[in-house]
């Protein structure tokens with residue numbers, strides 16, 4: 329009996345040992361730890377859903393489940409699309425989750441590792457960062473961080489006096505409805521992906537650690553109409569009383585309007601019709617009659633030449649928005665202005681960087697300061713074999729000739745290298761100088777991508793930046809850039825590598841530091857969360873626009889008319905230097921003959 333009990337006890341004992349061993353073994357080796365993360369994925373999805381519900385401005389897109397295809401990441405304001413071939417697929421996230429809170433340094437580092445671990449696994453990268461940002465208020469903060477948070481919100485810091493803006497409530501047919509027609513805007517690929525998140529586009533994530541975990545988007549170069557309006561909706565000095573406004577904003581998406589009609593043949597009256605209708609609508613408003621629209625402004629995210637069709641012929645390019653009588657009174661803001669006209673002013677092209685805090689900008693600037701730059705100069709772009717005057721062929725030949733000192737991404741190649749922000753930013757981040765030859769027009773988006781990457785821009789024509797971005801770039805051109813004469817390159821009188829390698833090291837360092845300091849001025853911060861200490865491109869644009877409108881008001885009070893005081897052909901000189909006297913740059917601004925814009 330005793331033996332029997334003992335045996336049973338022993339059996340139980342060994343059974344228990346066995347069970348414990350099996351448990352222990354599983355704990356050590358067998359248990360799939362990753363299955364635990366199921367919990368976090370579930371909560372993440374919930375988070376996403378609630379965020380999506382909150383997300384403003386997100387639009388439904390036709391190809392949501394489709395992999396994002398190539399971006400028209402043309403570097404130039406290039407009216408000619410690179411190619412009609414099948415786009416390459418790539419792995420950028422599809423999410424339109426919106427992020428509301430600020431980032432702090434500690435959080436950022438946590439995000440980097442988590443984020444990148446997931447990035448290698450699958451494409452849904454961005455959500456985790458968004459989740460962490462959302463949870464941030466709940467997460468413990470480091471003590472040191474609190475010390476920096478003494479700053480008051482900007483609205484409390486800075487008075488709104490002198491910078492009130494009234495926004496016209498125009499019918500949606502002049503803005504939001506264009507976004508719904510995004511499928512029409514470019515027949516070679518889907519533009520709709522670029523209008524999510526208030527025009528910032530899809531999240532870029534941090535592929536190859538070239539960027540930061542948050543704040544980077546696949547932004548299209550022609551998205552500024554939408555981005556500007558998104559930021560304006562959050563502007564701290566909006567007023568509903570137009571009589572106390574310092575400026576009146578017309579949120580017409582002129583760039584999107586005209587882009588519907590650029591590629592197929594439309595009659596000129598179709599191309600022009602919305603611009604005419606808009607002005608008809610505006611003229612019917614009491615706000616217009618106060619000053620004949622001279623206190624109004626609008627922002628068109630395309631180059632001025634898309635709005636200056638001088639001939640009434642169906643084959644003419646673009647519409648005639650900028651030539652209409654009303655447009656002579658309204659301050660027209662574009663990404664490239666005409667050197668020969670008085671009524672438009674340029675502000676920077678959007679880049680991929682849309683930070684949501686000052687700290688994020690500072691961290692990026694520091695990253696660019698430390699960046700190793702092994703390439704002396706680089707160029708990303710396409711040749712212009714059909715443009716007799718283009719210096720691009722010569723520039724590309726010189727680049728090839730100096731081998732390792734110059735790197736190039738040629739946009740004509742089948743791999744669509746120029747369509748990928750990763751390729752471009754990697755090139756610019758690794759270069760000391762970035763060449764910015766004119767393309768179909770004076771300016772290029774690439775100039776601003778290069779500045780963001782801390783790469784010193786090399787211009788060949790002052791029309792590419794110096795006489796354009798008067799509110800954003802310093803007058804002291806030599807402090808942050810190099811100008812090599814376009815004419816000298818054309819005549820093969822200049823060796824670019826020679827010029828650049830002769831610049832002393834100390835001068836190069838100081839120029840690069842100036843470029844890095846310019847970064848905040850050329851980026852459009854995330855509309856959902858404005859910077860507190862730094863002024864971004866939007867802030868500088870508002871200051872410039874209001875300054876311009878103030879001077880028009882002053883003129884009217886004094887019965888003057890500055891437009892009559894100088895020849896429009898010399899506008900570039902008048903606006904840049906305040907005079908129209910002969911200038912050493914005159915030869916750059918001979919109006920090309922035979923071109924009907």
Ligand SMILES: *[C@@H]1O[C@H](CO)[C@@H](O)[C@H](O)[C@H]1NC(C)=O
Pocket residue numbers: 380386387388389392422423424425
């Ligand atoms: C983006 O938002 C739209 C509209 O809110 C929604 O229909 C779509 O599913 C969202 N896409 C993703 C990838 O979350």
Ligand SMILES: *[C@@H]1O[C@H](CO)[C@@H](O)[C@H](O)[C@H]1NC(C)=O
Pocket residue numbers: 433434437
């Ligand atoms: C975060 O990253 C920065 C820059 O790489 C580094 O200086 C800092 O020590 C890191 N912070 C933490 C908490 O890891």
Ligand SMILES: *[C@@H]1O[C@H](CO)[C@@H](O)[C@H](O)[C@H]1NC(C)=O
Pocket residue numbers: 619620621622653654657
């Ligand atoms: C432009 O402004 C002037 C001065 O206020 C005004 O006389 C003129 O009618 C305006 N033009 C248009 C088209 O409204």
Ligand SMILES: *[C@@H]1O[C@H](CO)[C@@H](O)[C@H](O)[C@H]1NC(C)=O
Pocket residue numbers: 656889890891892
């Ligand atoms: C100012 O002068 C320009 C050029 O002569 C003219 O087109 C414009 O109508 C004038 N504006 C006003 C308000 O008189």
